[in-house]
Amino acid sequence: MSEKIILDYGSGGKASQRLIKNLFVKHFDNSILSKMDDAVLISDLQGPLSMSTDTFTVDPVFFPGGNIGSLSVHGTVNDVAMLGAIPKYISCAFILEEGLEMDDLDKIVRSMAIAAQEAGVLIVTGDTKVVPKGAVDKIFINTTGIGSVIADPSPSGSRACPGDAILVSGSIGDHGLAILSHRQGISFETDVLSDSQNLNHLILKLINELGDVHVLRDPTRGGLATTLNEIALQSDVEMLIEQDRIPIREEVEGGCSFLGLDPLFLANEGKFICILPQESAARALEIMHSDPAGQGAAIIGEVREERKGKVILRTGLGGHRLLDMLEGEQLPRIC
Amino acid sequence: MNLLSKFKDPELCHNILGQIKQDIQGDFRFMEVCGTHTVSIFQSGIRTLLPGNIVHLSGPGCPVCVTHDREIAAYLSLSQKDVIIATFGDLMKVPGPGGKNLKLAQAEGARINIVYSAFDALNLAKENPDDKIVFLGVGFETTAPTVAVTIKLAKDQGVKNFSILSFHKLVPPALKALSADKDIRVDGLLLPGHVSTIIGLEPYLFLAEDYNMPAVIGGFEPLDILQSILIMIRQKNDGKAQVINNYKRAVSDLGNPRATKVMNEVFEPSDALWRGLGNIPGSGLAIRETFSEFDASLIYDQDLPEVDEIPGCKCGEVLKGLIAPDKCPLFGTRCTPAKPVGPCMVSTEGSCAAYHKYKI
Numbered sequence: 214m215s216e217k218i219i220l221d222y223g224s225g226g227k228a229s230q231r232l233i234k235n236l237f238v239k240h241f242d243n244s245i246l247s248k249m250d251d252a253v254l255i256s257d258l259q260g261p262l263s264m265s266t267d268t269f270t271v272d273p274v275f276f277p278g279g280n281i282g283s284l285s286v287h288g289t290v291n292d293v294a295m296l297g298a299i300p301k302y303i304s305c306a307f308i309l310e311e312g313l314e315m316d317d318l319d320k321i322v323r324s325m326a327i328a329a330q331e332a333g334v335l336i337v338t339g340d341t342k343v344v345p346k347g348a349v350d351k352i353f354i355n356t357t358g359i360g361s362v363i364a365d366p367s368p369s370g371s372r373a374c375p376g377d378a379i380l381v382s383g384s385i386g387d388h389g390l391a392i393l394s395h396r397q398g399i400s401f402e403t404d405v406l407s408d409s410q411n412l413n414h415l416i417l418k419l420i421n422e423l424g425d426v427h428v429l430r431d432p433t434r435g436g437l438a439t440t441l442n443e444i445a446l447q448s449d450v451e452m453l454i455e456q457d458r459i460p461i462r463e464e465v466e467g468g469c470s471f472l473g474l475d476p477l478f479l480a481n482e483g484k485f486i487c488i489l490p491q492e493s494a495a496r497a498l499e500i501m502h503s504d505p506a507g508q509g510a511a512i513i514g515e516v517r518e519e520r521k522g523k524v525i526l527r528t529g530l531g532g533h534r535l536l537d538m539l540e541g542e543q544l545p546r547i548c
Numbered sequence: 549m550n551l552l553s554k555f556k557d558p559e560l561c562h563n564i565l566g567q568i569k570q571d572i573q574g575d576f577r578f579m580e581v582c583g584t585h586t587v588s589i590f591q592s593g594i595r596t597l598l599p600g601n602i603v604h605l606s607g608p609g610c611p612v613c614v615t616h617d618r619e620i621a622a623y624l625s626l627s628q629k630d631v632i633i634a635t636f637g638d639l640m641k642v643p644g645p646g647g648k649n650l651k652l653a654q655a656e657g658a659r660i661n662i663v664y665s666a667f668d669a670l671n672l673a674k675e676n677p678d679d680k681i682v683f684l685g686v687g688f689e690t691t692a693p694t695v696a697v698t699i700k701l702a703k704d705q706g707v708k709n710f711s712i713l714s715f716h717k718l719v720p721p722a723l724k725a726l727s728a729d730k731d732i733r734v735d736g737l738l739l740p741g742h743v744s745t746i747i748g749l750e751p752y753l754f755l756a757e758d759y760n761m762p763a764v765i766g767g768f769e770p771l772d773i774l775q776s777i778l779i780m781i782r783q784k785n786d787g788k789a790q791v792i793n794n795y796k797r798a799v800s801d802l803g804n805p806r807a808t809k810v811m812n813e814v815f816e817p818s819d820a821l822w823r824g825l826g827n828i829p830g831s832g833l834a835i836r837e838t839f840s841e842f843d844a845s846l847i848y849d850q851d852l853p854e855v856d857e858i859p860g861c862k863c864g865e866v867l868k869g870l871i872a873p874d875k876c877p878l879f880g881t882r883c884t885p886a887k888p889v890g891p892c893m894v895s896t897e898g899s900c901a902a903y904h905k906y907k908i
Contacts, residue, residue, distance in 0.1 A: 293659055525908060530561050532593015534906040 216315035223343030240326040241336040253338045263298035266357040267359050274351050277391045278406030282321035287409050289358040294413035295429045297364025297420045306340040308353040332411040364420045372427040373448035377492035377516040380487040383509035384460045385437050389479025390468045410483035415504040428488035435539050438477040441524045442538040450493035452524045454514035478539045554767030564774040569599050571781050577603040579869050583610035583897025584768050590772040590906035605869035606899035611687045612638045613892045616821035618852040619715045620644035623684050626850050627658040635671035635684040637662045641892045645855040666698035673710035681906030682844045685714040689746045692716045693807035696814035699842045706891040711844040719743050720751040721831035727759040736762040736780030741795050748803025767795040822862030822867050863890035873903040
């Protein structure tokens with residue numbers, strides 16, 4: 214019979230120790246973690262630091278193109294990187310539901326180790342709790358990341374300036390559709406994979422080559438449209454977006470039209486918005502296209518002064534309309 | 549280029565736009581009566597491309613929006629009884645008398661399940677034989693046939709704990725009421741594509757014959773819509789109204805006889821209340837006596853409570869095209885998609901919600 218997680222594994226006693234040693238320390242494998250002190254000593258970070266935390270509760274835990282483990286590393290690595298920083302260390306805290314398959318946990322932890330290795334970060338501290346069945350849904354993971362900021366000034370949502378170019382690093386809506394197609398109460402199959410991936414190496418290249426990048430942000434929950442609106446409000450500018458230039462996979466477009474969804478509001482986990490002076494835009498695009506994480510990147514619009522705090526979409530036909538924030542969840546159609 | 553992208557092709561669309569600009573004489577007011585048209589016209593940016601003398605009005609085309617306050621009060625009242633309400637998600641936030649809605653009712657203990665179809669509601673009944681499931685039947689001719697099939701299925705399978713509260717509505721009687729109303733100045737009607745796939749061309753013919761109203765069944769892509777507008781304008785110019793099917797790739801002139809047959813087998817026309825339009829004879833669908841064991845209004849003795857109108861809300865005038873949504877004093881201030889006062893702000897296909905979401 215396959216082994217399952219039982220409450221003992223979160224007790225702090227011998228069972229916990231066994232789990233930590235045989236699973237977490239084994240996969241994460243680094244000298245800082247294996248010291249097993251109460252806290253971790255970090256001695257090589259100086260200057261301005263970037264820090265971010267996120268809790269991952271994705272349902273389903275395993276989805277096409279990734280799982281909650283890889284996602285929990287990518288998500289935090291990317292958030293730390295968006296300040297123009299090199300992510301270095303990550304902490305992780307697990308809340309496990311009693312009865313979780315040990316094999317599943319092993320797969321998840323292994324994916325975290327691979328994602329961390331690809332990002333070049335070390336997972337140096339962690340915590341595990343096991344709660345009774347029903348208290349969480351299988352597994353929740355919190356990760357916190359820290360890294361050194363190398364951009365000066367650092368990119369920020371409040372730094373978009375009229376005249377700037379707006380770029381997106383690749384196709385939009387992949388993660389949201391991959392997840393939704395496995396969650397809807399209707400049968401719907403698609404080949405779309407989540408785009409969950411590390412973006413820190415590409416960000417580093419951009420900062421090193423271009424110097425000043427005004428805004429970097431990953432359009433996760435709420436999607437491209439919501440993130441653009443946040444930036445427009447923070448920077449008190451208008452964003453004019455060309456609908457034709459937004460990269461969207463045909464499969465995502467088709468799936469969205471079937472489910473009554475708008476890809477511009479679907480979550481992404483491996484893409485970012487980059488806003489920078491117009492004169493750097495062409496070079497930024499070249500850098501993105503030369504990196505595996507930036508295939509499909511495109512210049513999608515420009516920052517303007519006119520309607521402050523609004524995002525305007527120039528449609529494929531050449532008409533204009535507001536591109537508003539998402540109000541709540543997108544609901545199924547009634548007819 | 550696939551077939552659908554042809555109907556979005558900017559060059560083809562601008563060609564038709566050019567002809568519209570050339571042919572239009574004076575003002576032209578057209579009304580669509582389908583929420584999908586409302587959204588498509590905004591989403592594609594057509595509104596900002598049409599000449600200024602073309603006025604686009606959104607009529608009673610969103611089934612959520614036309615649901616009457618008294619009907620909302622009825623299903624809210626039913627939700628307090630010992631039943632599980634099965635409903636489309638869109639109805640959850642629709643405010644009834646006193647601002648109450650299904651979401652609030654749920655928070656206070658009512659049992660409500662969001663379903664994607666009437667079949668799902670029937671399955672819910674089969675999975676929970678000790679509970680009574682009531683499906684809220686809201687929608688036009690597009691929705692009613694599948695509900696009818698579900699009722700027949702429930703009868704065949706002997707399911708005893710399943711019923712429907714039918715507030716279905718029929719589009720042609722509402723168009724008749726609109727055309728007969730002297731206050732509503734409309735030069736042409738863009739007829740609903742989805743509804744027409746079911747009922748076909750014939751039920752609309754009275755529009756041209758009795759009211760000299762240009763009317764075109766149109767698809768939902770930008771080219772479909774622009775072509776339909778051009779056809780209506782040319783009819784007006786010629787002074788000779790016709791009902792035209794401009795959506796032949798989806799709509800047969802005869803409609804879908806199998807769907808209408810099953811709809812007529814289970815339902816019969818009845819008077820119905822419409823928000824803004826009031827009581828329209830023969831515009832509703834009541835469950836026939838043969839299937840009365842599935843009629844929630846009889847089983848639970850659920851009448852339509854008398855209610856006060858929502859103060860200040862102009863949804864009724866919006867639905868008749870008498871005012872634009874942003875001319876309602878509550879628009880964007882007291883009434884927003886986050887805190888809707890009227891139903892036209894709730895549904896994703898409501899005209900107030902579309903104005904709020906898309907209008908620059």
